[in-house]
Amino acid sequence: MKTESSVSFHLLPRLLAGERVIHCQSWLWAASGKSLPSYRVSVSLPLLQEMGFCLTDRRLLLTCWLFRLVRFDWVAWFGGKEDGADRDSIKEISVGRSPVLGRYLQLVTYNPVKHWWRSCEGRIRLFMENPEPLCRWLTAALRAAPPGGEPAAVPTGAAVTEVNRPR
Numbered sequence: 329m330k331t332e333s334s335v336s337f338h339l340l341p342r343l344l345a346g347e348r349v350i351h352c353q354s355w356l357w358a359a360s361g362k363s364l365p366s367y368r369v370s371v372s373l374p375l376l377q378e379m380g381f382c383l384t385d386r387r388l389l390l391t392c393w394l395f396r397l398v399r400f401d402w403v404a405w406f407g408g409k410e411d412g413a414d415r416d417s418i419k420e421i422s423v424g425r426s427p428v429l430g431r432y433l434q435l436v437t438y439n440p441v442k443h444w445w446r447s448c449e450g451r452i453r454l455f456m457e458n459p460e461p462l463c464r465w466l467t468a469a470l471r472a473a474p475p476g477g478e479p480a481a482v483p484t485g486a487a488v489t490e491v492n493r494p495r
Contacts, residue, residue: 358379426455434452
């Protein structure tokens with residue numbers, strides 16, 4: 329199994345069979361990823377590059393659209409996976425504030441398979457207007473995810489919502 333990132337010409341992310349969407353947000357100001365030796369920063373620039381995410385009952389799917397034609401996906405899963413699986417699993421979730429880009433949601437992930445281009449642990453920051461509700465939903469989903477990686481229950485009080493930026 330390979331690391332779960334993909335490139336596609338479909339604009340909408342594909343869901344797994346039986347997967348339920350908890351929250352989608354079609355606009356992020358920026359995102360950064362640190363997994364030594366690599367460090368990446370990406371900023372949304374309308375029509376050139378745009379970022380969003382989809383939170384489901386199994387995973388967080390971060391999507392980047394280039395020229396609104398090509399879609400790049402990165403996936404972080406809830407719950408433990410089988411040994412040796414080349415998947416990023418969410419270990420920790422927190423919120424913070426950057427002096428330059430503002431409020432963010434931080435995910436610390438772990439991938440048990442070692443690669444030359446990255447370490448096993450990664451830190452992803454998603455810069456957005458209001459990360460606190462998403463942090464609560466992710467924390468509840470992580471608690472509900474059983475070790476076998478089966479679908480997590482939808483967090484109590486979480487509604488399926490869509491947050492769109494003004495166009």
